Amino acid sequence: MGPEIQESQMDGAKLRYERLTDAVDTTGSAFPGLTLGCARCHDHTFDPLPQRDYYRLQAVFAGSRPVTIPLVTGMTATHRDESYHTMIAIDEARTAYKRLEKAVKDRVIETKKKKFSPEAVRAYEIAAEKRSAKELELAAPLVKVYSEIKIEEHLSEQERALYKELNALLVKTVLDVPLVDGSHRVRYDGFFDLPSATVLGHMDPELIPVTYVLDRGDLGRNKARVTPGLPSALNNGSEPDEMRYEPVGPRYRKQLALWLTRPDHPLTARVMVNRIWQGHFGRGIVSTTNDFGHQGQPPTHPELLDWLAAEFVAQGWSIKSMHRLIMLSGAYQMSSRFVDAGNNRSDPDNQYLWRMNPRRLEAEAVWDSIHAVAGTLNPKMGGRPVIPPLSKSELTALRIKPWWATPADPAEANRRGVYILSRRNFSFPMFDKFDRPDPATSCARRDVTTVATQALWTLNNEISYEQAQQFAAKLVGEYGDNPPALFDGAWRIALGREPTSQEKQEAIGLMEKLSRKTSAGPENDSPPEKLAKLSPERATGLTQLCLAIFNLNEFVYVD
Numbered sequence: 001m002g003p004e005i006q007e008s009q010m011d012g013a014k015l016r017y018e019r020l021t022d023a024v025d026t027t028g029s030a031f032p033g034l035t036l037g038c039a040r041c042h043d044h045t046f047d048p049l050p051q052r053d054y055y056r057l058q059a060v061f062a063g064s065r066p067v068t069i070p071l072v073t074g075m076t077a078t079h080r081d082e083s084y085h086t087m088i089a090i091d092e093a094r095t096a097y098k099r100l101e102k103a104v105k106d107r108v109i110e111t112k113k114k115k116f117s118p119e120a121v122r123a124y125e126i127a128a129e130k131r132s133a134k135e136l137e138l139a140a141p142l143v144k145v146y147s148e149i150k151i152e153e154h155l156s157e158q159e160r161a162l163y164k165e166l167n168a169l170l171v172k173t174v175l176d177v178p179l180v181d182g183s184h185r186v187r188y189d190g191f192f193d194l195p196s197a198t199v200l201g202h203m204d205p206e207l208i209p210v211t212y213v214l215d216r217g218d219l220g221r222n223k224a225r226v227t228p229g230l231p232s233a234l235n236n237g238s239e240p241d242e243m244r245y246e247p248v249g250p251r252y253r254k255q256l257a258l259w260l261t262r263p264d265h266p267l268t269a270r271v272m273v274n275r276i277w278q279g280h281f282g283r284g285i286v287s288t289t290n291d292f293g294h295q296g297q298p299p300t301h302p303e304l305l306d307w308l309a310a311e312f313v314a315q316g317w318s319i320k321s322m323h324r325l326i327m328l329s330g331a332y333q334m335s336s337r338f339v340d341a342g343n344n345r346s347d348p349d350n351q352y353l354w355r356m357n358p359r360r361l362e363a364e365a366v367w368d369s370i371h372a373v374a375g376t377l378n379p380k381m382g383g384r385p386v387i388p389p390l391s392k393s394e395l396t397a398l399r400i401k402p403w404w405a406t407p408a409d410p411a412e413a414n415r416r417g418v419y420i421l422s423r424r425n426f427s428f429p430m431f432d433k434f435d436r437p438d439p440a441t442s443c444a445r446r447d448v449t450t451v452a453t454q455a456l457w458t459l460n461n462e463i464s465y466e467q468a469q470q471f472a473a474k475l476v477g478e479y480g481d482n483p484p485a486l487f488d489g490a491w492r493i494a495l496g497r498e499p500t501s502q503e504k505q506e507a508i509g510l511m512e513k514l515s516r517k518t519s520a521g522p523e524n525d526s527p528p529e530k531l532a533k534l535s536p537e538r539a540t541g542l543t544q545l546c547l548a549i550f551n552l553n554e555f556v557y558v559d
Contacts, residue, residue, distance in 0.1 A: 016209070017219050023061040024054060029442040031260050032234070032267040033274075033292035041217035047293040048233040052213055056229035059211035060243065060252045067201035070194055072186050079181035080194060087192065089173040097166045104151040104159060112145055189384070202251055228252045230259055234266060261317070267292055269309035269317075276322050277308070278445065280332060282359040290444035300351045332356070336559045359558045360448050363434035364417025366556055370458075371414050373494045373550075374470040378415040385421035388413040391462055394429045433457050458550050468546040472539065473528035475546075481534060483508055486542070494549050507545060515541030 021040065028036030038044045039054035070077065113121050123131060123138035131139060155163055180187050189195045215221035228243040235241070243255050250258065260268045271292060278284035285305045288296035299305045308322070315321040326332055336356040343354045350357055361369060371377035389406045390398075398404055403423070407413055420428050424440050433453045437443035458464050471490075479485040487507045491499040499507065515537045531539050549555060 014219060020058040020061050024057045026442050027057070027256075029290040029444070031271060032231075032265075033271040033286075033290055033296070034231075034267070035291050035293055035295065036231075044293075046295050049231060052224070052226060053229070053231045053233075055211055055213045055226045057231070057256075059226055059228040060256050062211050062228075063203050063205070063208040063252055064200040065203055066198055068196050068198050069201075070196050072181075072194055073184065076181040076184055076186045077194060079183060080188070080192070082182070083178050083192075086173065086177045089176065090170075093166065093169045093173045097170060100159065100162060100166060101151050104154055105146060105149045108149050108154050109142070109146050113142070116142055200253070205245055228255075230256070263313045269312050270305055272317075272319075273308040273312050273322060274305065276319065277326065280323075280326050281353070282357050283445075288444065290442060356559070360450075361556050361558065362446060363431040363436045364420075366434055367417035367420070367430065369555065370464065370467050370550055374467040375474045376411075376414045376467065376470050378411050380412075380415055383419075386412060386415045386419040387421050388428070388463065390429065397429070398426050430457055430461070430463075455551055459547055464547065464550065465543070468543045468550065469527055469531055471546040471549075472542040473531035475542070476533060477530040481538070483511065490546065490549060495552070495554050510548065511541045511545045513541075514544040 021037075025037040025040075028034045034047065034049065035044075036049065036054055036057065038047075039049045039051050041051070043050045113124075116124075117138075120138045120142060123135035124142040126135055126139070128139075128143075151163070177192050178188070186195065211226055212222035213224045213226055215223050229241060230239055230243070232241075239259060243252050245252070259265070270286075271289075274284040274286050275289055278289055285299045285301050285308075286292060286297060287300075308325075311325065312318075312322055331353045334353065334356040336358045338355040340354065347354065368377060387404055387406050390404060395401060395404065403426075404421075417431070420431070422428065422431075422436075422439050427436055427439065433451070435447045435449055437446050471494075474493075475486050475489050479489050484504065487499055487504050490507075491497060491503070527539055527543075531543070534542065
């Protein structure tokens with residue numbers, strides 16, 4: 001799915017061109033590992049990809065367009081139509097409420113007009129759409145006052161009774177809207193919306209726009225007309241030079257997909273197993289995961305890459321089988337703590353895998369680990385994106401605040417990080433601090449940084465503190481107020497090992513110090529029930545110790 005830029009909706013040709021460009025560039029990077037975007041304006045300087053091939057691939061996608069399809073049967077849609085009267089009831093209840101609101105505000109503003117100049121009052125009394133620029137400026141203070149009137153503070157006794165009645169009516173009409181359809185019990189999306197999905201649909205052949213090679217990639221500067229086709233350098237003659245359209249055969253995108261996944265395709269299997277390898281080792285056999293061309297890095301183990309690709313195809317392109325194969329290998333099971341002076345001199349970057357490289361968890365895995373250790377992780381799968389609560393400072397970066405609608409059920413905010421909402425112009429702040437990639441482009445490999453803001457979030461954010469309280473409560477529930485047992489349990493749960501005697505002594509000293517330092521009690525007025533069994537000072541000290549565990553390198557790194 002390409003970018004959606006609202007301003008581009010006014011220029012259909014430009015929007016379509018940007019979508020086709022995004023489709024070709026992303027497809028090239030993701031599957032065959034080629035920098036096709038370089039051929040948009042001229043023949044590729046380094047790889048054998050002429051400009052004509054780029055626009056032939058655009059033509060593959062030219063016959064597709066985004067469409068929304070229902071995910072329910074016609075019966076569910078019929079049941080929704082039968083309940084549409086509930087939406088009319090909501091509209092009528094809202095209209096009645098707005099009438100009361102307007103009546104009260106109009107009465108109040110008449111009194112407040114006395115505090116403004118006659119010119120401002122006259123400008124305000126002119127209809128908004130008819131005001132001149134000067135009148136808009138004069139009326140602005142009164143408009144602001146009107147918008148800030150709180151009707152609850154100005155109701156008469158009779159209006160107050162009506163106000164309560166209309167509020168109750170609004171609540172009732174909303175609650176009357178069904179959650180599921182009457183027969184199949186399919187839950188409506190959001191509020192009374194039918195579940196649907198956006199997919200790439202097909203255009204009628206006679207409506208598919210003509211694709212041209214563009215001079216220097218500039219829209220409108222057409223050169224030669226092209227038809228859908230495969231990259232010439234990767235076509236060994238077994239495929240036709242031009243894709244043919246057959247009414248009963250696969251469309252252009254499917255022909256491209258079938259070609260990309262042929263058992264003898266020279267790139268797709270290699271690119272995929274290289275990505276899987278990178279996921280386990282932190283770096284691919286080809287380190288430039290999106291570029292297998294001349295400008296990319298050569299593989300450190302070319303025979304291994306070929307063998308893995310052949311195994312991948314032989315095992316039915318099974319990703320699970322590749323995970324098993326790699327994780328059972330001696331290379332994967334090497335220790336990151338193994339040190340060899342000779343190897344360190346000859347291969348300091350560990351390209352030949354004489355030890356395991358320690359790797360920091362991705363942002364989503366850090367989130368999951370904190371909640372799993374605290375015992376609050378919600379394993380529910382599927383559904384709408386998850387929107388955890390944000391602090392006031394985090395919300396300031398969001399242009400339209402209602403976009404971030406937090407769930408009514410707090411357990412929904414504790415779901416796995418992969419489900420958290422990510423907008424192209426705003427992503428979850430915690431993920432940004434832990435190097436989440438730009439969702440607008442294909443990311444070959446995430447950056448891994450170590451910056452102060454990561455520790456500041458884990459130490460000071462409200463979510464992190466609440467999870468530390470839950471972790472502390474979990475420990476108290478299992479081990480009671482017994483520091484040695486508490487620390488043994490904390491290390492086993494969070495780090496998967498027993499603490500050393502030195503760590504135990506340091507933990508006891510730190511907890512006692514924190515308990516004295518934070519004698520005012522926990523920051524949260526309502527700590528978990530099991531944690532509340534301790535004194536406020538001791539509860540806060542244990543919570544702060546759990547926060548310190550969240551900040552250990554061992555907690556966020558895979559050895």
